[in-house]
Amino acid sequence: MTDYAPFPLIDLSGGPRERGRIHGKAAADRLKRGAKMYAESLLKSGVDWKELERRAEAMVPLIEKFDPAYVEEMRGIAEGANEPFAAVVLMNARTEMVVAARKAQAAKHFPDGCTAALALPEASADGVLLHGQNWDWRAECAETGVVLRIRRDDGPDILTFTEAGGLARSGLNSAGIGLTANALECDRDYQRGPGVPLPFIRRKVLEAAHLANAVQTIVSTPKPGSNHMAVSHCDGEAFGFECAPDDTFWIAPDRGLYVHANHWIADSARAKVKDTGLAETPDSIYRDKRVRDQLSPKRGKLTLDDFRQAFFDDWGTPHSVCRPPRMNTRGVMTATTAMILMRPAEGHLEACPMPALNRQFTTYTLTPDRLAQKQAAE
Numbered sequence: 001m002t003d004y005a006p007f008p009l010i011d012l013s014g015g016p017r018e019r020g021r022i023h024g025k026a027a028a029d030r031l032k033r034g035a036k037m038y039a040e041s042l043l044k045s046g047v048d049w050k051e052l053e054r055r056a057e058a059m060v061p062l063i064e065k066f067d068p069a070y071v072e073e074m075r076g077i078a079e080g081a082n083e084p085f086a087a088v089v090l091m092n093a094r095t096e097m098v099v100a101a102r103k104a105q106a107a108k109h110f111p112d113g114c115t116a117a118l119a120l121p122e123a124s125a126d127g128v129l130l131h132g133q134n135w136d137w138r139a140e141c142a143e144t145g146v147v148l149r150i151r152r153d154d155g156p157d158i159l160t161f162t163e164a165g166g167l168a169r170s171g172l173n174s175a176g177i178g179l180t181a182n183a184l185e186c187d188r189d190y191q192r193g194p195g196v197p198l199p200f201i202r203r204k205v206l207e208a209a210h211l212a213n214a215v216q217t218i219v220s221t222p223k224p225g226s227n228h229m230a231v232s233h234c235d236g237e238a239f240g241f242e243c244a245p246d247d248t249f250w251i252a253p254d255r256g257l258y259v260h261a262n263h264w265i266a267d268s269a270r271a272k273v274k275d276t277g278l279a280e281t282p283d284s285i286y287r288d289k290r291v292r293d294q295l296s297p298k299r300g301k302l303t304l305d306d307f308r309q310a311f312f313d314d315w316g317t318p319h320s321v322c323r324p325p326r327m328n329t330r331g332v333m334t335a336t337t338a339m340i341l342m343r344p345a346e347g348h349l350e351a352c353p354m355p356a357l358n359r360q361f362t363t364y365t366l367t368p369d370r371l372a373q374k375q376a377a378e
Contacts, residue, residue, distance in 0.1 A: 004142055004353040006362035007161065007338070013151040016069040020076020023165075024088075027146050028081040030164035034144040035087035038094045041332075047097070049086075055097045056086035059197075066196050066221070067204065070167060077165055091165035093197035096224050113137065113334070114182035115261045115287045115311065115321050116228075117295060119302045121236045123256030131232045132307045132341040133170055133180040134355070135161075139325045139335040142353040147364050158206045159349050159366040161340055168203035170340050171349065174366055176234030176373035177214055178344035179205050183262055184226040184242060185277030192245050195224035205229070209372060211237060219248045226273075228260055234345030234373055242269045257295055257302075261288035280329060283319040290321055304341045304350070311339050312355060324356035345373065 010026045012019040024031065039052060047055075064071050074092065078085040090097060113136025121127045141163060148168075150158040160171030170180045181202055201221050208214035211233040218229055218241045225245060232238035240251040240260050249269040251258070262284035264275050278284060294310040295302060313321040325335040339361075341350040347366035352358060 002354075002357045003360055004358045006360070007145045007147050007351050007353060009147045009149060009364055011149050011151070016072035017076040017079075019150065020073040020078075021080035023073075023148065024077035024080025024083070026080075027164035028083070030144045030146060031077070031081045031083060031087065031091065034141070034163050034165060035083065035090055037138065037140055037144075038090050039087075042094075042097070052090060052097060053084065053086040056089035059089060059093060059096070062194055062196065063200060066200055070200055070203065073167065081165070088165045091163055092167055092199045096195075096197045113262055113281055113284075113323070113336075114180075115259070115291055116180040116182055116230050117257070117259045117291055117307060117310065118178070118180075118230055118232050118238050118253070119258075119295070119299075119307075120238060120253055120256040123299045123302050125301045125303050128343055128345055129178070129232055129234045129236065129238070130302060130304055130307060130342070131172075131178040131180065131230070131238075131344060132304070132311065132339070133182075134311045134321060134323075134336045135170070135338045135340065136323050136334060137337045139333045139337060139354070142335070142337045145338055145351075145353065147349070147351060149364070149366060152207070155207050155209055156369065156372055157366055159347060159364060160203075160206055161338065161349070161351055162199070167199050168206050169199065170202075171206055172342050172344040172347065172366065173206050173208070174347060174369040174372060175209050176344050176368065177206065177208055177211060178232040178234070178342050179214075180230050180340070182228040182230075182260055183277065183281075184228050184264060185275070185280070186226045186244050186264070186273040187276055188244050188246060188273060189225040189276070190245075193222075195222040195245055198223065198225075198227050202229070205231060215239070215241075218243065222246070226277075228262075230258060230260060232344060242266050244269070244273050247272065256299060257292070259288055259292040259295070261285075261291075263288070283316060286316065287321045290315060304343065307341055308339070314356070317356075322356045325354075
């Protein structure tokens with residue numbers, strides 16, 4: 001086993017620009033490394049830096065229409081890190097920024113993974129909702145991830161794991177809402193006009209004071225490509241949303257347990273879209289099954305340690321639930337770059353970088369707002 005440095009915790013407060021400057025200054029080295037990595041990848045696709053800058057500015061009106069505060073926050077991140085604004089947009093819209101050149105190939109240029117699970121209170125040992133995920137992505141991102149603790153005056157506080165410079169990925173808020181996201185692909189991706197890049201949608205979900213608001217964001221926001229999001233509320237509700245660019249298919253937990261990897265599982269979705277992602281992530285079909293098979297017999301007794309052990313599963317390695325670094329079909333070194341485990345009711349998040357090679361977890365906390373949690377469930 002090898003020790004990896006814990007993901008740094010960055011406390012953010014104030015207005016969007018101020019939050020961004022704090023984020024950028026604290027994560028400057030990690031942001032620079034991440035942006036360089038993606039820019040070099042895009043250069044291989046014929047997109048040079050000047051073109052990246054043009055596309056970054058071209059995306060501003062779309063992002064401002066969704067939420068102008070996000071543009072302000074990104075400009076603050078760029079100022080704090082002393083990096084170009086385009087680098088920060090790249091960290092939040094890496095796939096969307098090459099869509100004009102590559103169309104349907106854009107999503108495939110960055111093959112993603114992930115295995116997620118959640119247990120409703122009736123399935124856990126102590127009646128507390130559990131939510132977690134393995135994030136499978138580029139191996140370098142084990143050293144570019146950060147955890148943001150965002151203090152807000154206009155809504156719930158947020159605790160989110162993301163790449164440096166990103167506004168959100170997975171996490172929880174003080175109102176008891178939890179979120180994880182997994183990649184999906186289908187034949188409709190990047191064919192139907194502009195949509196909101198996924199990190200902004202995830203951030204909006206984590207800003208929600210009510211579960212209904214989080215669901216509304218997922219269902220009503222146009223997306224350029226497919227994605228799956230699992231959203232939970234600590235009081236005992238959770239759903240998975242398989243999102244195509246122009247449609248959303250929801251899935252309820254089965255007897256208090258929910259597991260999802262990187263293929264479409266809703267019957268309604270499979271009847272309408274063609275899954276184009278299994279060629280890149282064929283192990284998805286058994287990663288999903290193996291986690292479910294390990295957790296199902298423990299319904300009513302599940303703990304985060306059970307999630308931990310299920311996510312550590314190495315059957316079929318290196319094509320496993322917990323993936324060691326390996327070269328994928330497109331010549332990119334990928335791995336399970338982070339394991340995230342959450343108890344949203346308590347504001348509890350654990351994160352472990354590169355879990356196939358490292359078993360050191362760091363706990364990050366957010367003070368829960370019990371009144372907000374109660375109101376969010378009503």
